[in-house]
Amino acid sequence: MSKMEQLELNAHRSKIVADMRSLVEKYRTIFDWDIPEIDQRAADALILAAMHTALDDIAAQLAG
Numbered sequence: 001m002s003k004m005e006q007l008e009l010n011a012h013r014s015k016i017v018a019d020m021r022s023l024v025e026k027y028r029t030i031f032d033w034d035i036p037e038i039d040q041r042a043a044d045a046l047i048l049a050a051m052h053t054a055l056d057d058i059a060a061q062l063a064g
Contacts, residue, residue: 023051 024047031043 020051024048 027047
């Protein structure tokens with residue numbers, strides 16, 4: 001990554017983190033609606049794993 005791209009990314013990093021947290025919270029809420037007696041730790045692990053997989057898939061599509 002060139003210096004310009006790194007500077008641009010750094011300028012937006014907090015927004016990226018906020019967007020990702022919002023997305024996690026969105027799915028935590030959905031899990032809570034669907035499963036009232038949810039194991040939150042297990043649900044969080046599943047949500048984060050699905051997000052990692054989705055990001056890997058997106059990265060592969062962008063690279064290829």
